[in-house]
Amino acid sequence: MIGNIKIIAVCMCKVYDERNYRIIRALNNFAAENDYRLFVYHTCSDLYWKTLSEKGEQSVFDLIDYNITDAVVTFEEGVYAEDVMTKIRMDAAEYGKPVISVGVEHDYCISIKFDYAKGFEQVVRHVIEQHGVRDIGFIAGRKDEENSEERIAVFRKLLEEYDIPFRNDVFYYGDYWSAPTLKAVDDMIEGNKVPRAIICANDMMAIAAGAEFQRRGYKIPEDIIITGFDGSEEANFCTPMLTTSGCSYDDTAKTIINVISKALAGEKPEKIYTVDYDLSVENSCGCKPSVEQINTGEYIRILRDRMNRYQDEERVLYELAVNIMNCETPKTLATLLKEYNFGDVAVVVNGDFFDERKAPGVISDREPLFSDKMILLRSRAVEDRNIPQPFDRTNIIPDIENIMDYKVPLIFSALAHIGVPLGYACFYFPVQLSEYFKIPLYVNSLNTALGSSEASPIRSI
Template sequence: MIHGSKVVSLCISRLHDIENARFVEHLNKHLRKNGCSLWVYNITTDLYWEENKIIGETSIFDLIDFNITDVLIIMEEKIKSKAISAQLIQRAHEKNIPVVMVDGDAEDTAVVRYDYARGFEQVVRHVIDVHQVKRLHYMGGSPGNPFSEERLEIFRSVLTEKGLPFDDKSVSYGYFWAKPAKAATEELIASGDLPEAILCANDIMALNVSSVLQEHGYRIPEDIIVTGFDGIDEIYFSVPCLTSARCGTSGLADSVYQAVIDSIQYGQTNRHYLVEPSLMIHESCGCCTGHGHLTPERMHSFNDRFYRYQDDNRVLSAMSERMQRCVSLPEASWALYDPTLQDMCCIIDNRCIDDTINLLEMPYATAPENDSMLLFFDTDETPFVQRPIRRDEIIPNLKQHLQDGYPLIFNAISFMNVPLGYFCFYFREFEITDYCKIPQIITMLSFGIGGFITRRYQRYLLRRIEEMYQYDALTGLHNRISFNKAFEALKIQHSDRALPVTIILADLDGLKNINDNYGHAAGDQAIEAVARALQHSCPPGTLCVRFGGDEMIAVVPGKSDPNTLDMDIRNTLEQFNAVSGLPFPVSTSLG
């Protein structure tokens, strides 16, 4: 709890997917009524294929503060990482925080899941009972995938119950995606033994199965029935409209909310909450005609997201480029002010301020012990001034945001797989286009911030290389090449008038004796002492050069008193000898 509000932390992937965004909207409405605040920790891609490749982005889960979290929700099927889920559960239980698993299963957690088996069974029975189909084919996801195998078992058991044929030829695999589903359909057509109906384990495969069949001249549903599962919005754009089973977000949000309330009241429970998908009967099974579900509102939403995506991409790309051309941190944040960015702030590791640190090669702690973060950008503050922000502040004006009641959405700033901080979105109105552009904002601004930091470090390296090229490493004086360049520039600067110049020649006394008796390191100390005395005693604007070995020259432009300079140099060396602890005095011959 913080500022009088219970904190419900939700771990999710792909919040920009419409159903996920709707789930957050519904859940937040429930939680607000019960004095709870929803904090969403989001990654833009699931971890099924890349669990060990996107460490930078998954660092957002390390941001969760279990000292203030009241309930943790993990959407495991969205994140698709048993390892991440196990780590989060362990951290929560160490603080006695109850955990609600959505579409996952783990010991000592409440579990909320769709009753996928019951939902798919409705589709199978509908096709058999209503349409009297005798020869059915199952288009599964991936072999061995638990969701695909569960639906296969339902398919097999219903066919067995009805006395219908089933064998290995009754199953194909489309791997839950478009291209494999198309390839599997082509194989079915080529076999010359098409079934009366193809029942797919998800809508994406069903849409592509339908497309391939129609390309080959088959009519749906007259020649062959095709059904899907999930109830995604895209089915309303298919011709014919796809029969499916909807795993609706509203029912899921209701059950998750109940699990959260039970967890707050009773602590950790092992209760299971089942959400039954609803059968969606449309044209592809032959039940109804017309395309009435393609409403103007749905068409407008798709159209708006499509064109907004293109426009926002262009704006954000230009913004990222502007940031990388900036020189200072404030200038980089000013490059972000654009109407495309609203209701968000950006907080970076305070070490990003130091241009001498290569952040891409140093270990990163998402919770620095020194509590060092920097408020890099905030759309709510105009004019904006960057400032330090404590870790426990989390975001500016947190108390007001909690009172306003919208969800707080956190994403990592990741560049070259190195986390540099985090974004927080606090959309004051639920607009699906805002949620859809989260990945674009994160990608473009992460590249902008990371590129800015990298280019700034490169400029630092160039300065260091230039210093190494221009200045003697031991004494810090000009070397011959840079001295000649600086002296020519001095002559050009004063070419319109006569300028008196004093030239001082300094030669360390007894360098060979020092090297022979005390070592070359001692000789270097003596050379360095003379160089410092020369620099310290000469006025600003003097060109000091190590001309070779122990020989140094100082060119003093303008009027000066050589005797005073001589005395200052010798006095400086006397002061050095008094405290140096060297077994020999350092002196110089001057001319």
């Protein structure tokens, strides 16, 4: 707790991923209403490749201060580092903090699960019952992956229930992305075995399949019905709009906050909570489209503007990296960072970052990974003070209470070079996807710039 505000530590990767962003936005809304704030400890990768860069990234979780944290929430789907997530849960439990695992069930903490099976069943049952289709193909996710196999089992169960034969010749694994899906579509068309309907295990594959069928002269839904699953934003921008099923982000956020509130009030929460999926019926299955019409032209304009800003910021950040290498003192480095329009970002380095006696890599075995004394190099919230500014790491960043008044998530990312933590960035952007997209660009650029300056140490403070 900081002041009268309770802190929820949220651990996840890729906060700028659409689904993660939407859950963080919803969670922040309900958190702020209940005098909670989100401290999001975040990696820009999914920690799959186990590289030095990812080793540096995952050090961000060492920043969690359980002395001021009131509850911990882990989002584990899409994070390929079970040992890291396990350590977070175990550490939190040692401090007596409520731990909520979202998406993955664990025996020793509170689990919030999504009813994928029921949601997927809604889609398949709708195609069979409402449209009378008995000739159905299926594009699954990854072979032997839990969620994919569960959806295959649901599909087979419903076919058996309605006495519909399973067509092995139009069953494919699409690996949740477009390239294998396009091969599946080509195989169906070239083999003259296109079914009346294609059920896809996620929206991305459904969008790819639908576009390819249309490119090859098929009409949706007149010639072939296409359905997805996930309830992604992109499903709204298809022509026709995609029938799919997705979870309610508001319901998920409410469940998380209610569970935490019960636990902190001394009540005993249930071990498992389930969030339902909702069927979204649109025109790709033959139903009437929703009343709301999506302006695809406006959406394209937003994407184009986002790409243009990204390219411009990439150029500016490259110049920053070059200029940082020419800085001779910590003061000139801090002044340089202030000149660049990072927005609401605090840049912090370890207390020995400017120590010329610390050669690169010498501190790779430091315990803890971050210094007890840190140095603030840049923050709009404290721009009128002298910077660089030393401070105790227990303070997280100077003026933390004022920043928390913004009622936005504080997103922490480690800054590292060749796997060695150099410090961290704290983003307190407005909760907008266009802002969150900047995070990996900023982190990677700061890693390069600060890593280069650490290799040729700037003179000490």
